[in-house]
Amino acid sequence: MMNTVPLLLASTLYAATVTAQGDILGTATVNAAIARGTPSHLASGILYGIPDAQGQIPSEFYTDMGFNYGRGGGSRLPSPALGWVYGETQFENRFASALSNYQTARSYGAPFQLLVADLWGADQTSVVPLPGDDGNWTSYDLFLDALFEALTDNEMTEALDFEIWNEPDTAFEANLTQFYDMWARGYRRVKEAFPDMPIIGPCSASRPYVGESFWAEFLAFVAADGTEPQLYCWHEESSSYDIATDLEDFNATLAYYGASYSPVNINEYATEDEQVPGAIVWYVSRLERYDTQGLRGNWAIGYSLHDYLANLLGKPGATEDCTDADTCAVSTGYWGNGEFDVYRYYNLNMTGERLATTGSPDALFDIYATSDGTTVRMLCGSRLTAGTWDIAVTNLAALGLPDSGTIVIQSYQFNWPNGVFGDVPSPVNQGTYPHDYSDGTLVFYVSPNETTAYAFEFTI
Numbered sequence: 001m002m003n004t005v006p007l008l009l010a011s012t013l014y015a016a017t018v019t020a021q022g023d024i025l026g027t028a029t030v031n032a033a034i035a036r037g038t039p040s041h042l043a044s045g046i047l048y049g050i051p052d053a054q055g056q057i058p059s060e061f062y063t064d065m066g067f068n069y070g071r072g073g074g075s076r077l078p079s080p081a082l083g084w085v086y087g088e089t090q091f092e093n094r095f096a097s098a099l100s101n102y103q104t105a106r107s108y109g110a111p112f113q114l115l116v117a118d119l120w121g122a123d124q125t126s127v128v129p130l131p132g133d134d135g136n137w138t139s140y141d142l143f144l145d146a147l148f149e150a151l152t153d154n155e156m157t158e159a160l161d162f163e164i165w166n167e168p169d170t171a172f173e174a175n176l177t178q179f180y181d182m183w184a185r186g187y188r189r190v191k192e193a194f195p196d197m198p199i200i201g202p203c204s205a206s207r208p209y210v211g212e213s214f215w216a217e218f219l220a221f222v223a224a225d226g227t228e229p230q231l232y233c234w235h236e237e238s239s240s241y242d243i244a245t246d247l248e249d250f251n252a253t254l255a256y257y258g259a260s261y262s263p264v265n266i267n268e269y270a271t272e273d274e275q276v277p278g279a280i281v282w283y284v285s286r287l288e289r290y291d292t293q294g295l296r297g298n299w300a301i302g303y304s305l306h307d308y309l310a311n312l313l314g315k316p317g318a319t320e321d322c323t324d325a326d327t328c329a330v331s332t333g334y335w336g337n338g339e340f341d342v343y344r345y346y347n348l349n350m351t352g353e354r355l356a357t358t359g360s361p362d363a364l365f366d367i368y369a370t371s372d373g374t375t376v377r378m379l380c381g382s383r384l385t386a387g388t389w390d391i392a393v394t395n396l397a398a399l400g401l402p403d404s405g406t407i408v409i410q411s412y413q414f415n416w417p418n419g420v421f422g423d424v425p426s427p428v429n430q431g432t433y434p435h436d437y438s439d440g441t442l443v444f445y446v447s448p449n450e451t452t453a454y455a456f457e458f459t460i
C-alpha cells in the first residue's frame with residue numbers, strides 16, 4: 001500500500017501527478033454528462049432496528065438517515081412472544097411487534113416487509129416444526145387464517161410485502177420439496193385474500209447464478225407453477241459475493257430457467273465486518289448504479305435486534321445482545337455512529353441528480369455521485385481494503401466548465417472511532433485542495449484504509 005504522503009494529508013487527496021503510476025490500484029469514474037434521475041437513497045432500508053415502543057428513537061434519526069424500507073416479524077423476542085408454533089398467545093405477542101414496527105415504518109412513508117418465518121417462530125434460535133412436516137398442512141393453514149385476520153383487523157395491508165419464508169435454502173435444506181409445496185400453497189392463499197399484496201421471495205442466503213442448485217429449482221418451479229414473486233430477494237452477506245455481478249447473473253438465471261423479470265430487493269446487505277463507513281459506501285454505490293433497493297443486514301440479537309436502526313446508533317449502556325425488557329430494551333439517549341453520518345450525508349446532502357459512475361476494475365473501490373447544478377458531491381469507499389485509487393470525473397463541459405482549469409475540492413472523512421456504538425457527531429472536515437485539470441477531465445486520488453469513506457465536493 002502507498003504510504004509516502006505527508007502526515008498532515010495522509011489518507012486524503014492529491015493530484016494524481018504526484019504519485020507514481022504503480023501505486024494506483026485502479027480508477028473509479030464519474031461521468032458528469034450522464035444524469036441518472038433524482039436520488040431516492042435506495043440503500044436506506046433496514047432489517048429490524050426499530051424498537052417495539054413507538055417513538056423510542058427520536059424521529060430525526062429516521063429522517064436524517066433517510067429510512068425508507070422496513071422488515072420485521074418479531075424475531076428473537078422471548079416468551080410469551082415466541083411465535084405460532086408455541087401457541088396462539090405467543091403468536092399474538094410476536095405479531096404485536098411486527099404491527100408496531102409496521103406502524104413506525106408507515107409513519108415515515110416506508111413500505112414494510114413481513115417476515116412470516118419469524119411470526120411462525122422459526123427465527124434460528126432453536127429447531128422448530130416447519131409448515132408441512134410429515135405432509136400435514138393443518139397448522140400452516142390455521143396460521144395463515146390467524147395471520148390474515150390479524151392483518152385485516154389491524155389495517156396492516158397497505159404497502160406490505162408478504163415474505164413467504166426467510167432463507168428457505170437454509171431452513172428447508174432437508175426437504176426443499178416441502179418448501180415448494182408451502183410456496184405454492186401460501187402464495188395462492190395470499191393472492192386470494194389480498195390480491196394486490198406483493199409477494200417477495202425467495203430471500204435466500206445464496207445468490208443466483210446459472211447452475212446454482214437452489215435458484216435453479218426455485219425458478220423452474222415458480223415459472224411452471226405460475227407463482228412467480230412480484231419482488232425477488234436474496235441476501236448479500238458474504239465477502240465472496242458482489243452485488244454488481246450477482247444482479248447481472250440474476251437476469252441470466254431468470255432467462256435460463258424460463259422465469260420472467262421482476263425487480264430485485266436486496267433485503268439484507270453487508271456482513272457484520274462490512275458495516276463500517278468505507279464498505280457501506282461500496283454497497284451504496286453498487287445498489288444505486290443498478291437502481292436496486294437495499295436493506296441493511298442486522299447482526300444484533302435479543303432486544304438489540306429491535307433497536308439502533310440496525311447498528312447505526314448508540315446510547316448509554318448499549319449492547320449487541322440486550323435481554324432485559326425493562327432496561328437496555330427501552331432506554332434512550334441515542335447518538336449516531338460513524339456509519340450513521342454516511343447515511344445522513346447520502347440522504348440529506350446528495351441531492352439533485354445522480355451521475356453515472358463506474359467502480360474500480362478490481363471491484364474493491366466504488367463511488368456514488370450527484371450534482372444539484374451548483375455542487376457536485378461524491379461519496380467513495382473501499383471494501384475493507386486499504387489502498388490508493390484514482391477518481392476521474394469526465395465530461396466536465398457538461399457542467400459548463402471550461403476544457404481546463406483548476407477545481408477546488410472540499411473533502412470530508414467518515415471514520416469509525418469506537419466502533420458500532422461510537423458517538424460520531426459529524427465527518428471530519430479535511431478542508432480544500434486545488435486540482436488542475438485538462439481535457440475536460442479531473443483526476444485525483446484517495447487513500448482510504450480498511451474502514452474510512454470520503455466525500456468530495458466542488459462548486460461548479
Ligand SMILES: *[C@@H]1O[C@H](CO)[C@@H](O)[C@H](O)[C@H]1NC(C)=O
Pocket residue numbers: 136137138139
Ligand atoms: C395434523 O396437524 C394437526 C395440527 O397440528 C393435528 O391436530 C393433527 O392431528 C395432525 N394430523 C395428523 C394426521 O397427524
Ligand SMILES: *[C@@H]1O[C@H](CO)[C@@H](O)[C@H](O)[C@H]1NC(C)=O
Pocket residue numbers: 132135175177178181
Ligand atoms: C418432503 O416433503 C414432501 C412434500 O411436503 C413430502 O411429500 C416428502 O415425504 C418429504 N420427504 C422427506 C424425505 O421428508
Ligand SMILES: *[C@@H]1O[C@H](CO)[C@@H](O)[C@H](O)[C@H]1NC(C)=O
Pocket residue numbers: 247248251261290
Ligand atoms: C435485468 O433486466 C431488467 C429487465 O430487463 C433490466 O431492467 C435490468 O437493467 C437488468 N439488470 C442488469 C444488471 O443487467
Ligand SMILES: *[C@@H]1O[C@H](CO)[C@@H](O)[C@H](O)[C@H]1NC(C)=O
Pocket residue numbers: 345348349412427
Ligand atoms: C449536509 O447538509 C446539512 C443540511 O443542509 C448541513 O448542515 C451539513 O453541514 C452538510 N454536511 C456536510 C458534510 O456538508
Ligand SMILES: *[C@@H]1O[C@H](CO)[C@@H](O)[C@H](O)[C@H]1NC(C)=O
Pocket residue numbers: 011415416449450451452
Ligand atoms: C483508518 O483511518 C482513521 C482515520 O485516520 C483512523 O482513525 C483509523 O484508526 C484507521 N484505521 C486503521 C485500521 O488503520
